[in-house]
Amino acid sequence: MRVAVTGTPGTGKTTATELLASDFEVVHLNEVIREQELTTGHDDERDTLVADLDAVESWLGDREDVVVESHLAHEFDADRVVVLRCAPDVIERRLRERGESAESARENAESEALDVILGHAVQNHGEDSVYEIETTDRSPESVAAAIEAVIAGEREPSAGTVDYTDYL
Template sequence: MRVAVTGTPGTGKTTATEILDTDLDVVHLNEAIREKGLYERVDEERDSVVVDLDAASEWIGDRDDIVIDSHLAHHLDADRVVVLRCRPDVLEERLIERGEGEASAAENAESEALDVILSEAVDAHGAESVYEIEATERTPGDVALEIQSVVDGEREPSAGEVSYIDYL
């Protein structure tokens, strides 16, 4: 089984997957992208890289029994897609606290309010394969348990249950 854990930067993906209790291999794709050079170029203005999704997919290969953690994971083949969500105002605050610029943090908060990653995940994988987890007020351990319930097949798909449209 291949599980993608995705969400807007700052929703808690890496923190939760680092403590996930699973037999599946956990791959932090953003680390691999930088370490393995799985990007096309550096975007100096945004202080980020433009990822080569084909190279990332090729690097993952045919590996099954894997959890892929990244805000881009939903662009890769997966059996189940977990989308972590966070209230946009809290998300923006988290991103600024970890050193993101105000413009980038605001852009990510707006993206979260507009359900951008959730919409992309549903478009790519279908609502029947997408599991939305509201992580704003949950501890990383609680979020990891929710992800585990998806991995174990104990949770029903739940795309579209979280809405932050009032943020706009």
């Protein structure tokens, strides 16, 4: 089985997946993209690498019993897709604390409020494969436990349960 853990930057994907007690391999896709140079160039406006999605898909191959973690994870084949959600103002603060520009932090916060990643995940995988986990007031350990419940099949799909439109 392949599980994608995705969400807007700042929702806690990397932190939570590092705490998983599952036997599944955890692939931090952003690291792989950098290390394997699976890019098509650099976006100067956003000061970020542009992932070569075909190259990433090829690199992933037919890996099984894996958790793929990245804000891009929902773009690839997966049996279950976990979308971590977090209050936009918290995302904005976290990203600023990481050194992101105010513009980038605000853009990501607005994307979260507009359900951009959730929408893509549902479009690519269907509602029956998408599991939203609200992370704003949860510990990383609690988020990891919720992901483990998805992996174990102990949680029902839950797309569309989080709403941040009041941020807009």
